[in-house]
Amino acid sequence: MLVLSRRIDESIMIGENIEVKVIDIKGETIKLGIQAPRSVPVHRKEIYEEIKRENVKAAAVDADPEKLSQLENLSKLMSGQAQPPKEET
Amino acid sequence: MQIIKTTRFGEITVEPDQIYSVSETLPGFPDATSFFFIDRANIAPFRWLQCIEDTSLTFVIVKPEIFFYNYAPQLDPKDLKSMEMEDQFSGQFYTIVVLPEDLTQMTANLKAPLMFNPRTRKFKQVFLLNSDYRYQHFILRAIEEKGIEGSGAEGES
Numbered sequence: 001m002l003v004l005s006r007r008i009d010e011s012i013m014i015g016e017n018i019e020v021k022v023i024d025i026k027g028e029t030i031k032l033g034i035q036a037p038r039s040v041p042v043h044r045k046e047i048y049e050e051i052k053r054e055n056v057k058a059a060a061v062d063a064d065p066e067k068l069s070q071l072e073n074l075s076k077l078m079s080g081q082a083q084p085p086k087e088e089t
Numbered sequence: 090m091q092i093i094k095t096t097r098f099g100e101i102t103v104e105p106d107q108i109y110s111v112s113e114t115l116p117g118f119p120d121a122t123s124f125f126f127i128d129r130a131n132i133a134p135f136r137w138l139q140c141i142e143d144t145s146l147t148f149v150i151v152k153p154e155i156f157f158y159n160y161a162p163q164l165d166p167k168d169l170k171s172m173e174m175e176d177q178f179s180g181q182f183y184t185i186v187v188l189p190e191d192l193t194q195m196t197a198n199l200k201a202p203l204m205f206n207p208r209t210r211k212f213k214q215v216f217l218l219n220s221d222y223r224y225q226h227f228i229l230r231a232i233e234e235k236g237i238e239g240s241g242a243e244g245e246s
Contacts, residue, residue, distance in 0.1 A: 038112060038113065038171055039111070039112065039113055039114060040113065040114070041113045041114060041115075041116055041213075041214075043116070043216060047216060048116050050224055051116040051117075051198075051201045051214065051216070051224070052116035052117035053117075054185065054187065054198045054201070054224050054225070055115055055116055055117040055118065055148075055185065055214075056117045057187045058148055058149065058185045058186060058187045058188075058198070059117075059118070059146055059147070059148060061147060061148070061149055061188050
């Protein structure tokens with residue numbers, strides 16, 4: 001990890017399009033301003049990691065349509081719209 | 090018109106007006122920028138969100154209010170602005186669903202849903218301001234409890 005020291009109002013450039021600026025320092029908390037292209041997500045790290053972890057888990061979907069239709073029937077039953085099992089063709 | 094050779098669904102023809110682009114890349118998938126919906130009657134109301142660049146990448150998504158009737162997303166105004174939306178009502182929200190081995194434990198990410206703008210055909214994953222929403226809400230628990238309370242997994246939001 002590259003470590004740089006900055007004072008209030010000083011900035012760091014990451015590549016051509018990303019700027020991180022120190023806006024304020026209060027005690028142990030630093031307020032940072034970030035300028036980045038719209039396509040680049042910017043989040044507190046722990047939030048980014050959490051979202052990423054859930055996305056990766058979700059993407060590992062084992063696409064068994066039968067499993068999902070079982071669940072659909074279940075949810076319909078529970079919401080009181082019971083339907084007979086569909087015939088597979 | 091494109092023909093996409095998907096891993097799970099075989100070859101699918103996609104028209105340009107079916108394609109949604111990310112306005113901001115999804116955490117974990119920086120190269121995935123174009124997606125389209127695949128619907129199969131047997132899994133409705135769930136839908137597949139299929140990536141074009143990575144034909145093996147698919148998400149299962151669902152409109153959160155189907156299972157969480159009191160879903161009321163609170164958005165950071167910057168998200169609305171970056172998506173060229175007046176308010177959240179011009180957008181469509183979908184939550185990404187995780188399907189574990191034991192399907193009764195399936196969860197929906199209510200805290201960071203996908204927000205679609207049908208007019209611009211762009212979408213992004215937004216981080217909601219709602220303090221009581223979590224990354225994992227048990228869908229079956231929501232059906233039983235009829236709503237969001239009590240369906241969230243323990244932990245920080």
